[in-house]
Amino acid sequence: MELILASESASRRAMLLAAGVPVTCVGAQVDEGAIRDSLRAEGRRVRDVADALAEAKAVKVSRRHPGALVLGADSMLAFGDRHIDKAESIAAARDQLRALRGQPHSLVSAAVVALDGVPVWRHVGVARLVMRDFSDAFLEEYVAAEGEALLTTVGGYRLEGLGAQLFSAVEGDYFTVLGLPLLAVLGYLRERGVMAA
Numbered sequence: 001m002e003l004i005l006a007s008e009s010a011s012r013r014a015m016l017l018a019a020g021v022p023v024t025c026v027g028a029q030v031d032e033g034a035i036r037d038s039l040r041a042e043g044r045r046v047r048d049v050a051d052a053l054a055e056a057k058a059v060k061v062s063r064r065h066p067g068a069l070v071l072g073a074d075s076m077l078a079f080g081d082r083h084i085d086k087a088e089s090i091a092a093a094r095d096q097l098r099a100l101r102g103q104p105h106s107l108v109s110a111a112v113v114a115l116d117g118v119p120v121w122r123h124v125g126v127a128r129l130v131m132r133d134f135s136d137a138f139l140e141e142y143v144a145a146e147g148e149a150l151l152t153t154v155g156g157y158r159l160e161g162l163g164a165q166l167f168s169a170v171e172g173d174y175f176t177v178l179g180l181p182l183l184a185v186l187g188y189l190r191e192r193g194v195m196a197a
């Protein structure tokens with residue numbers, strides 16, 4: 001059975017391919033902002049918003065690919081009562097990192113699998129990260145080194161790269177930070193017989 005990844009995330013695609021999961025990537029082109037704003041207005045938790053976005057992506061693509069398992073995903077930061085998404089500018093990413101400095105936050109990655117337009121599996125992974133109280137000088141060096149990459153990730157960091165220097169502690173699943181609760185996804189694929197058990 002073919003697995004389609006309803007995502008344009010290079011990180012998610014790389015994780016699955018590295019784990020030996022052949023995937024075809026198809027962008028979902030979902031209006032994430034509209035869904036996010038309406039659920040936030042209802043006071044929904046970050047994990048529920050991420051889950052709803054992952055479902056919207058998986059269901060939309062699976063309607064176009066009958067018979068294929070379609071995996072959608074979404075990651076968001078929970079910082080206090082704030083829901084944080086990808087920054088829209090380098091300046092905004094810098095401000096966001098300054099706000100997160102010296103504080104704990106959670107990174108939530110939701111995954112939903114759909115088949116023929118119907119969600120058939122879901123999982124939300126949560127990792128807790130403690131950002132160290134880095135200096136302004138460090139932050140400027142980091143921002144200059146990362147550049148546009150700051151806009152591609154929800155926290156403005158790549159834990160597997162320079163982002164490691166931002167943290168004093170990370171609790172939870174490494175893959176969840178990178179954008180997928182990968183171990184749970186692999187478990188489901190084995191249940192479905194897509195991968196050898």
Ligand SMILES: Nc1nc2c(ncn2[C@H]2C[C@H](O)[C@@H](COP(=O)(O)OP(=O)(O)OP(=O)(O)O)O2)c(=O)[nH]1
Pocket residue numbers: 006007008009010011012027028073074075076086152153154155157158159160163177178179
């Ligand atoms: N490589 C890497 N990526 C990260 C890290 N933290 C977050 N991300 C990425 C994973 C996702 O690509 C992105 C979260 O944004 P979204 O959930 O909106 O996904 P994205 O817009 O990238 O693709 P999609 O909406 O699925 O088409 O942040 C990290 O530490 N390393």
